[in-house]
Amino acid sequence: MVGRFFHSQGAQESSTSDVLAQQKILRLDKYEAKNGQASGEEQKVADSGPDFVAERVALHRYLLERINLSILDTMEADEVREELRPLVRNYVKENNLPLNAAELDTLISDIGDEMLGLGPLEPLLADDTISDILIVGAGTVYVERFGKIELTRVRFKDEAHLMRIVNKIVAAVGRRVDESAPLVDARLQDGSRVNVAVRPIAVDGPQVSIRKFSRNPLSLQKLVSFGALAKGMAELLAAAVEAKVSIIVSGGTGSGKTTVLNALSSFIPHDERLVTIEDAAELQLQQPHVVRLETRPPTVDGRNEVLQRDLVKNALRMRPDRIIVGEVRGPEAFDMLQAMNTGHEGSMSTIHANSPRDAIARIEQMVGMAGMPMTQTAIRSQISSAVHLIVQLARLRDGTRRVVSISEIVGMEGDVVQLQELMLFKKIGLEEDGKIKGEFRASGLRPSFIEDLETMGIHLDPQIFNPSGPL
Ligand SMILES: Nc1ncnc2c1ncn2[C@@H]1O[C@H](COP(=O)(O)OP(=O)(O)OP(=O)(O)O)[C@@H](O)[C@H]1O
Ligand SMILES: [Mg+2]
Structure with a gap:
């Protein structure tokens, strides 16, 4: 059978798509030659291992000569594999390759991946x-x-x-x-x-x-079941999000910041207009009314860059209820604070920092990068009025990711931002298998926005603030 993406064998006339395909093959060949894929080198690799690398490369060539590449992009992976099967089988037969049926299947699957994907x-x-x-x-x-x-x-x-x-x-x-x-x-x-x-x-x-x-992003409930945070913590955070408490999720690289931000976002009411700003769109908001903005790197000649800062400024002109910045890393922190202080409460972001105190210092430093003539005290008071909660994450030594602290910013004392820890993860010791033993605890302090929650009809179980046992 001649599949629909193969050149018809022996046909003299060549259609436009055939010519295009030929050109593509030529370009590919040139590219491979440029990258040092000469046949001598292929042989050397093959001699060094039993995995038919040289055959595979030769087979790749053989297939390229017979396939109309221009149509590859329009086909499903499984379809391509099916179309490849008879050709690969022929090649194996012609070259007397000692492959059994399972090896042949693997080869077809591999070569399909190779030609199509990554x-x-x-x-x-x-x-x-x-x-x-x-x-x-x-x-x-x-x-x-x-x-x-x-x-x-x-x-x-x-x-x-x-x-x-x-x-x-x-x-x-x-x-x-x-x-x-x-x-x-x-x-x-x-x-x-x-x-x-x-x-x-x-x-x-x-x-x-x-x-x-992640195709199935982790929900807050799932995170609780993984032990990433206690149920009481999740209840507090869910209530805070619904009640438009501005939240910063802080943590080191790969500590789960984006995952937690995404999980928290599911508690934003569905009637709000949200604008998300990211370097690479990762957030998967479930609300129906979301405007997703993404930064753009400069072109090769250094033009047309669009920064997070540009996007935050622009977002403010888009009548958002909340602005969600994937991760603040620079001067956009200034605009983000402005937004949070001017009617966009409930805005959220993540930040790379190792403790809530460190997160505040980082924001201060980043606001400084915006180059506005502001004193340190003015910056700090902006932070303390804009940000309400800091959720601190950590990837612990045993590989687990946890919420290690939920802290509230309660104002300024002199020129120092005042932080109060509401809930925390307390390490107790090590299990035999090296896992970290610990428990989530309440500090006993109740958040200052608890009355606001009550007036909004959001009632939290008072027990979640009880410090006398694990949460
Ligand atoms: N509590 C958890 N348990 C298990 N896996 C998790 C947990 N939280 C996050 N992950 C997984 O860890 C990986 C890193 O998470 P995520 O992207 O949220 O981290 P991040 O802090 O935003 O990283 P980065 O600093 O690179 O932006 C993801 O694959 C995510 O699915
Ligand atoms: Mg992230």
Whole structure:
């Protein structure tokens, strides 16, 4: 059977799409040659391992000569594999390759991935238990599962192979990566966030870090069931979000900030207009009325950059009820505080900081970056009137991610922002298996906005503020 994406064998006339496909093949060949994929090199790799790498590369070529590439993009992966099957079988037969049925299936599946998607990364992308994929050069790929990093057997044929995949990723978002632009952020089609660093910045070859987009984002309830926070904490936070208490989620890299922000957002009433601002859209708000804005990096010649700050300013002209900034990292902190202080209570963001006190210091420093003529005391009083709650997250040594503190900003004393811890995670010791033992506790202090909650008809169980036992 001649599949619908194959060139008809032996036909003399060539249609426009055939010509286009030929051109694409030529370009691909040129590209491979440029990346050092000469056949001599292929042979060397094949000799060094039993995994038919050389055959695979040759097979790849064989298929490219027979496939109308221009139609590949329009087909589903399974369809492509089915269309590839007879061709691969032919090739295996013609070349007397000693493959059994299972090996043939694996080869077809691999070659399908290779031609369509992101090659060796495909199985990792398809595995929902993996949260991060970390490529440390062509020969080493780690993943993170359940908070722990593990080494995989996945590898790339060589650096050129990895670079081809990397280029595919960044080209899809209109960027390029090479010596002159060695650091690039990109996004996969499914929303996964990608950071790429290549030589000369990355000394040992291409480094790729992928934070996978979670298809089923964790709800606050799920986070409670994982032990990331106590039920009483979740109740307090849910009530605070509904009542438009402005919240900053603080934590280190990969501590779960975006996850918690996303989970909290589900308690925003559905009749509000929300504007989200992110560097790479990760948030998955469930409300019907959401305007999503994303920053834009500068073009190759350094033009047309759109910063978070531009977007926060713009958001204020869009009549939002709340503004949600994925992560404040710079001078947009100033505009965000303005927004929170001028009728956009309930706005939320995350910040990279290791404690609530540190979060305040970071905001202060970032507001300073906006270059406004403000005294330190003025900045601090802006912070204390704009931000109400700081939710501190941490990734603990045993790999678990937890809410380690919920603190309230209660005002200023002199020129110091006053913080009160309402709830916390208290470490008690270590389990035998190295897991950290601990419990969530209330401090005994009640939030100052509790009366506001009551007047809004939101009643919290007083027991959640009882410090005499675990929450
Ligand atoms: N409590 C949790 N239990 C298990 N996995 C979690 C938990 N919280 C978050 N994760 C997972 O950890 C990974 C990192 O989470 P997330 O992206 O929210 O972190 P982050 O602090 O925003 O990271 P970054 O600093 O890179 O922006 C995600 O894959 C997420 O699904
Ligand atoms: Mg994040």
